[in-house]
Amino acid sequence: MFDPVIAPSGTLLGLLQRGRGDGTLHALAAPRAEALAALNHCVLHDPRHDWQVENRSLYYARLYLDLHGGLEEIERHLCDTDDHLDTDEARTGLALAVLGHLASYGRDDALALLRRYAATGANWAWALDELALRDDDAGLRALAVPILARFPATPEGEAELATVVRDAFEPRPWRLWADDPRAGVGSRIRAAREAGSFDRWQRQMRPTGPRPGWSVQAVFDWAEQGMARGALLHVPAARCLSAVASADDLPAIVAAAREGTDGARCAALHYLAEARLPVVLDLIEQAVGSGSSTVADAAIAAFERMCGEEAVDRARGWVHRPDALGASAAGVLACRGGAGDWRLVLGALRETVRADGPDAPQLWTLVDGAGRLGITCAAPVLRHVYRETTSSQLRGRAARALAATDASFATGFAVECLWDCEETTREVAALHAETGDIRVAERLRRLAADPAEEAEVQTAVRSRMGPDMPAI
Secondary structure (H helix, E strand, O other): OOOOOOOOOOOHHHHHHHOOHHHHHHHHHOOHHHHHHHHHHHHHOOOOOOOOOOOOHHHHHHHHHHHOOOOHHHHHHHOOHHHHOOOOHHHHHHHHHHHHHHHHOOOHHHHHHHHHHHHHOOOHHHHHHHHHHHOOHHHHHOOHHHHHOOOOOOHHHHHHHHHHHHOOOOOHHHHHHHOOOOOOOHHHHHHHHHHHHHHHHHHHHOOOOOOOOOOHHHHHHHHHHHHHOOOOOHHHHHHHHHHHOOHHHHHHHHHHHHHOOHHHHHHHHHHHHHHOOOHHHHHHHHHHHHOOHHHHHHHHHHHHHOOOHHHHHHHHHHOOOOOHHHHHHHHHHHHHOOHHHHHHHHHHHHHHHHHHOOOOOOHHHHHHHHHHOOOHHHHHHHHHHHHHOOOHHHHHHHHHHHHHHOOOHHHOHHHHHOOOOOHHHHHHHHHHOOOOOHHHHHHHHHHHHOOOOOHHHHHHHHHOOOOOOOOO
């Protein structure tokens, strides 16, 4: 999947693509046709960089309800001929998830479109998962025949069916169909479930992982073999070393960390970092300066896993380096540094935004660190990250940091966060938003009554509605 093209943050489309609360507020104030066009663009062209961790579906579904939007564009997208040419689930996943939420809000047209797509569409498994949560038994039973028709009655087809049944994310339809008395339905599903269970049992009886009885050298060889196949095994190899290594093996492990093959070197560095041996910090610095990119990345990852004061102290010396180790050191100080490290964290935060922009991966820990250390003078750069980042997860972290550093947060960004696409951001807003704003009071009431809202958000809302709280 190509990286999405994100519009500027000051446009309606850019706000909706980012999932910002202001996107909903601006859409409701804009001409309806313009708002629906922007909304359809977002749903049909998923704007998320990582759809597995960023939320948008409930956010877009709620806006469809508020705008009384039809589903013609979604239907056209799902039924397009490209559906069977481009079968990547990222093409249709967001649209199907939006339909699922709309169905849960009582939109019968969304439910009917999900049923139709589950019967005929390429990404039918996703649609079936949405229906498993929202459709009734009769609706699901009607899908048994068209879905089973996807699997020919051949050994290959039955094996594929067994795999699908075994790995189903939502098992409800398959359990329902297993009791179906129709010929070729219940019997096929029961046979597929048995085959899947037997396959799982066979895999459990044939473990292919490392054995604690291995020698240290055997573990190094295993890590190197994995690297030759393109599999990075140094973290599990380090755990194996913890099981098989003795004090007598320490010189050999240190030697491997200093000058071994790449696989052995990576495994040894992780093992020594877990053991918190002082020598590992010098070895990490050496690996970053003289090892391959794989070894350097493993060394930095090993350093970031260290939690002792010696690692934090070394980070204070490395934070000024202009390389990846310097960036990692800044992250360590943000996560585990003391109050006196705030200037170093603030400097790294500002430099990262200046050099790499508001979507830099290093910002996640630096933003958290600004909030953890209560760096009030970081508020301007945190506001910039909040506005400009295309990651709704990073924006949520910026909101939490602003709640701890910005005195204006309760009357500013916290208000729009009540409409944010991420439930964790809405939870922060529910705890901090100033209830004197009439929009806040009405939104809190709506979140409290919405059955689709997350329990944590509703708990935060109810904490603002207690007998000792100001009336909303």
